[in-house]
Amino acid sequence: MLQYKLDVMQKLTENGYNPRKLRNLGILGERTMTSLRRGEMISLKSIDTICCLLRCQPGDLLEWIDDEG
Numbered sequence: 001m002l003q004y005k006l007d008v009m010q011k012l013t014e015n016g017y018n019p020r021k022l023r024n025l026g027i028l029g030e031r032t033m034t035s036l037r038r039g040e041m042i043s044l045k046s047i048d049t050i051c052c053l054l055r056c057q058p059g060d061l062l063e064w065i066d067d068e069g
Contacts, residue, residue, distance in 0.1 A: 001064070002064055003063060012053060012054065015053065028046060028049065
């Protein structure tokens with residue numbers, strides 16, 4: 001199972017991208033931001049956008065957890 005390593009919305013806010021700015025500039029939609037707050041997976045395009053904003057790799061945001069054991 002994939003899960004986020006950090007609070008992505010908080011990290012975006014710390015880097016100057018609060019929800020209002022993300023929405024008004026059309027960077028991320030409300031559905032995507034709601035999914036992030038709930039810890040739900042988002043599209044690879046949105047992951048790419050977030051990585052560009054935060055100057056990071058997808059592995060900095062996500063980790064795989066073995067949910068069978």
